[in-house]
Amino acid sequence: MIDSTPILQVRDLDIRFRINKKEEPFRAVKGISFDIPTNTTVALVGESGSGKSVTAMSILGLLPENAIIAPSSQILYGGRNLAFAPLSDMQRIRGKEISVIFQEPMTSLNPVFPVGDQIGEVLRLHMGLSGRAAKERTIELLNEVGIPDPKLRVRSFPHEMSGGQQQRVMIAMAIACEPKLLIADEPTTALDVTIQKQILDLIASLQEKHHMSVLFITHDLGVVGDIADTVVVMQNGEIQEQGTVSQIFHAPAHPYTKALLACRPRLDRRPKRLPVIDDFMKGDGKPNLEPRTRGLKEGDAVILEVKALTKTFFLKEGLFGKRAVPAVKDVSFRLRKGKTLGLVGESGSGKTTVGLTLMRLHDATSGEVLFEGEDLLKLTDKEMMAYRRRIQIIFQNPYASLNPRNTVGQILVEPMKIHKIGANERERVEMAFALLKRVGLSEASFYKYPHEFSGGQRQRIAIARCLTMKPDVLICDESVSALDVSVQAQVLNLLQDLQDEFGLSYIFISHDLAVVKYISDEVMVMSNGEIVEIADSDEIYLNPKQEYTRKLLSSIPKGLETQAA
Amino acid sequence: MKHPRFSLALIALAAALAVGPTHAQAKVLRIAFRTAETGFDPQRIDDRYSVGICENFFEPLLSYDYLARPVRLVPLTAEAIPEPEEGGRRYTFRIRPGIYFADDAAFKGVKRELTARDIEYSIKRFRDPRLRSPYEWLFENKIVGLDELAERAKKSGTLDYEARVEGLEVRGKYTISFKLKEADYNFLYVLAMPNVVPVAREVVERYGDDTMGHPVGTGPFILKEWVRRSKIVLEKNPNYRGHELDTRYANPADEWDRAAIESLKGKVLPALDRVEIFPIEDEQPRFLAFLNREHDILDETPFAFIHQVMPNGKLAANLAKAGVKVFREEQPELTYSVFNLNERQNDGVDNPVGGYTPERVALRRAMVLAYDRDREISVLRKGQAIAAQSPVPPGVVGYDGAFRAGAQDYDPPRAKALLDMFGYVDRDNDGWRDRPDGRALQVSYKYNAGSQENRQLAELWVKSMNEVGIRVEAEGVQFADLLKDKKVGKFMAASSAWTADYPDAQNFLQLLYGPNSGQSNEASFRLAEYDRVYERSLAMPDSPARNGLYREMNRLLLAYAPWRLGVHRIYNHLQYPWVKGYKKHPILYTNFKYLDLDTAARQAALK
């Protein structure tokens, strides 16, 4: 159903950003060209820093003040070059003919105005509807995007709605004036996987109904497989390849496209090591996909046992009262030595709280955590010190888990000093160097500061920091969720190598079911503080017993698997 | 932008109104005072400006003639000045009948005549412990029987006003006779003080604690309006019997007398309908207000602006054109620095300037000689002060114009010579002189931190002493703390001043009388010869013999230098031409009851 005449054509788009007087401006988009046919969904795919968002925003002229668009760039729409159109013309097009929805719905809505007014504003501006008519139309729109009892919801404020509902409001606002082109800049990345599925279906149905074109920006190839008609793959500001969905998925020409397809862990297979970009760019392009067996065997020793663990937070309320908010309710499970226990659940399911309570970063309300027979919760702080070394944690946000004011050297040496590992300074520095090499970083990084590393490298430093204390158990709290797919693969491989080599036991907490399936031997599904189901990772995916697990598994974007078949 | 237009309109409107409301033909005098008032209960106040205003509400038995210089006592509510009986120990007064109090609710509509009873009641009020009168000392061991009554009152907490006091004998409706413990030739002056005035008992009892705000007297004015520390309005007292200018003692050679006689002759006074008084603490606004014609009189022109008003002694052109007149007045007051003569401060700290041995006297005399008084007068006071030769200021009975105190002049070489001679040399060559016994010499000088003038005087002290090598540390303290430290002797040297309560030298010389130590004798100066001469002078009326005794006391003061004599300040009072009959009296603070106003002339000048 791809028509011939493109609604928008991008020709030699070249965008640079001024950093400061002296340095050369940073070239984000390097002369790219592509078309957006009418009534089609074009997916603009690439990792962070590939320039996909900048391209999308340049169409509507929403670039930051320090952006410089090269004179040769052309964004042809309705016979005019939008790149240099006067602001007044752009304001007539924005929201009327071309509209946009953003990644963070929570912050994209004005917190102090009711949602009804914010939608009404577009209608009054572009459609000239008066108060009453605008209100009616708004209620229709809210109904169309699937918001329950819209008459009431019109007057509610953004903070009174869930993430999913807020994105629906954004969509309603975008389609209010029947635009010809909708730009969606990673609309579902910040949402839970179940909600993500509903929003994607909504966008697809609205595209169908209104015959409008959609420019869908994402880094997740699974989503592309589900929703896109044509695909444009971008890397470092250049277009590596573009074509129809089936062409890209079946016969990828460019090695980078092949690498992207391969790195993403797939539900239907589990290679010994995940393929990485270098296998394609440098190597022969054929990663070994020899499968790795997962699962628990009878004889595996138990290193950590958790019995009836509960954690309740208390909020001040009323004159003296306290409101109890149970986060973890009576959770019990066992971690086998040298194995990985996956902990899966949506945000708010309590999975992170379990991890932090194990580490005593939160004080548990009740329950036991048995480690080599000792109940960690009952120990005094001094006694706990000995065990502190044995259980360590890697956090989600690579940019916040390292102290920006210390060098990598100081970060690695500090735990050794606290736990008196290594006789003297020289020995500790040597150990640090060895660890840096082991996690794949150069020795020179010893002297560098965190802000000089990429997200992936910082997670490697965090891992090295844990290894300095030779831990037995490592809790990975969403450790790879914030990374790009290709970098994600490298870190997962590193974790897998360390487990194979040192027999570390992992508790791998994540909302990304595909990653959890790849790396875990046993998977535990949680929902609002309780365990829904525990089973071997293959077992749980093949025939999930609980309704909630089935619903969770069904909402994983399976674009990769279906297209590949 | 709408804002500028709004402010322009504001300024235009303000300029029109700045001219101030002009009553039809009512004579309204506007004047500013230097500090705020405290209240108007004559027996409970002692600050200069409150007492000044009370002069217009109340009338003492005797008062001073407006024009007579030097000052002369004249009868006011009394018919005549009584002759002293029983060797100066008894005075009997007859009150002039027909003098009425101003109307007040306390009199329940009945016109209240002044009687002897009121005088008796008012004198007793000085000793009432509940009133804590600052002038209680005026009637301590003075009137026979009054001290015993006061003693009983202290124990019981309240004074029995009905009790008979032998020394306060009421002989009939209009006659009262005072019996003193010993002869006191200054007692008549005490009865002329603006505080020693009759108040009506009914008024005091009706307003209880708020007597400060309800002055009801027999004087020419009543209190019409009072916004504390911001505005005080006096208006003519309808019940007042009126008075005329007494020209008997006028001095035809004095142009102020001539002008007063010419404009007030034959008129029934007071001529003013209304007086508006504005206390303004800061010098600049008070001065600018007068120049802007917002006020008619500028009493005590601030020293800072003297050269704008009288460049090298002559009235400035713009003021002369406006017809402004300047009245130059030598204040009956003395500023001085007081040394603590005890060898130890009350908190045990050793006091190097204390003591009567030649060595200690030499240090004090050297410090007096080293102080640059000339620069204080020329720079700080801009020439508006006279270097005091003795504690007694000019215009006061007992003042000896021929007494010249060479020992108090600025003479650094003699100061240095004196210090070297008595062993105050720099032994540890730290640049500061040390004491004869080798210990370091460090003198502290205390002053009231509140005012900029005191701070600059302290600065001059430190600079002068540093010139001759004496290390002095100036310490600014709160006004209340300064008073306390001087009283209890917790200081080495400090700044001080004294204004005449009544125009007799004895009021100043009593400051060095031994037994007064711990009270008014801040220096705790105890010299037997001085005390003997002082006691002999008490028993004598004003005469050349008594002046001889005063001369003797002054010489002892110069010899032992318990003080460094400061200055008698000169004030210039400015008036616009439409203020008639102005002549500043050395003792009385205000002269509203003798002033007249030419409203037409002022109206013209304000255009």
Place this chain on the structure above:
Amino acid sequence: MSAILTEKNSIPPPWQESPGLWTLAWRRLLNDRVGVVALVVVVAFISMMLASYAGLIAKNWSKEVGVSYANPVFMAGAENLEARAVTNRDFGTQAAPVDLSDVDPLAPRYKEWDERAAKISVTETRRSETLAFGGDKWGRDVLQKVIKGSEVSIFVGLTAAILATLIGTILGALAGYWGGKVNDFLEWFYNIFTSIPYILLILAFAAVFKKGLDTIIFILAFTGWTGIYRLVRAEYIKHGAREYVKAAQAIGASHMSRMFVHILPNASHVILVQLSQHVVGFIKAEVILSFLGLGVPVDMVSWGTMLAEAQNELVIGKWWQLFAAGASMAVLVTAFSLLTDSLRDALDPKLK
């Protein structure tokens, strides 16, 4: 695990520390033109202060070199009435000073006294009619007074700001890090200080301490810490919840090290900006204190005492002391404020 750790390898490469956040901030500051100009002015004032402290310049500011209110050089011709103020010699008597020899305890040594006095020569100081930037009431050089004044004012401003920042940081850190009871107590303490009107607090503390330079510093510091406390507490609450602090807790770092080794450096940019803002605030507050009579002791001079002195000088046409103190203070305070702004922009670590 132990295999890799004991493996010997080559000596670590030479220690070349790469640029940390502070050096990066410094570079950002350098290419901010306004910031550099402000920095130069501030450094100039600080060096002037140190020179004056060491006595290199304005050593004898208190010497009376000119006539009273000597005119500035560029206004040499202007009429100066104060200079020729007549000393009032005409107090009537030219009679000989009274003879005290019969009562004076010093009488026996009169003769020796006269001989010594004759030997001591009187050094008559010649007072010049005009001075570089005019003279004050006593004839002291206003320019030297401003320089000496800057030393005292900047010293008071700096020390008071450092003390206030110290108090504010420690209390803020405790309240922000521990929360709970500690926070409630410190908030109570904070509320008391902020409920009392600022002027009353100053007068109250002034009444408590003996007058003097250190008193002013205490007064300013004890009343000025509340603003810093508020910001440092907020910063500690924010950073306390950050993951790198939880990571520090995970590796067993003690409370003290978490508070001062981990969080403090990351809050240091807020503290530094507050410090420089308070230096400016306290320099201006010192003027008000001097006006209230609580200023520096008599034998010292500060911008505050100069302004307090100059209150009435404008009306009599002597504007230079008011202008000198006011202008130099304005220049320093403006430079300091602009430097603070540039510093804040440079230091704001956009934690990429």
Place this chain on the structure above:
Amino acid sequence: MTAYVLRRLWQMIPTLAGVILLIFFLFNWVGGDPAQVLAGKISNPEQIANIRKQLGVDEPFWFQLWVFVKQVFTFDFGRSWSTNEEVSRILLTRVGPTLTIMVPVLVIETVLAVLFAIMVAYVRGSLTDRTIMIVCTTAMSISFLVYIIFFQWLFGFKLGIFPVQGWSESFTKNLVTYAPLPIMLAIFVGLAPQLRLYRSFFLEEVNQDYVRTARAKGLPEKKVLLKHVLRNAMIPILTNIGIYLPSVFVGSFLLEVFFSIPGLGREIITAVNRSDFPVIKAVTVYLAMLTMIINLLVDVMYKFVDPRVSFK
């Protein structure tokens, strides 16, 4: 909501207790001996003792503290030691003039500051933005004392537009003749810091995501600023005004001394100089209570300004 207000009121009691303790010890322990001032020029120790007994200053300190606490609750602080005037009357007569000056200052200053802040935010980053900021910084750095002296001389004396001092009984006359110069001065000094602060509030809001959405809707830049950004920026602005509000009641003592306005600021200074303890106690307690109540009102009003805030 009432639960929240009750809890806040409950929290005020310890703060008020703290204020009472601090002021009591500061002034009692050291505040100069009032008896000396009242005893007049010549007074023997016995008289001083009598005065001290009457003022109750030589009672045991806990008794005096108990008297102070009783006075706080009965709102009756007795009479001023120096002028013997009813203390509550002193405060009532003094608040009027202070407010006549400070309320217009607060209102005009805020309106101007917000107005200019919007304009500067509109041209942010341009040359005009930087020059206005530098001019503001310079205006802020000149001492308030210098402003007063110079402008009193210029407007009061040289040009004679406004009277140099004075205060009348009629409110309108004050507002028109006596108040404009001090008000203008206070605004002149106070405007610069507020403008800088409000500019930073606007700049913070301008970089938020919802502004980008508003632009994406096609709204013109003026509307984005005036409707979306301004409404959000009002939240920190109102909080800032809440912080300044209590100082409006204290008044600027410098203005009041120089323009002889009978306000609270000047009253505090005279009271301290005269060690007039009842006045000091009354002023502090009233202002402390006022500050706490104003802070509570600001927090409650916060609910209506920022919908996200709920009374936990």
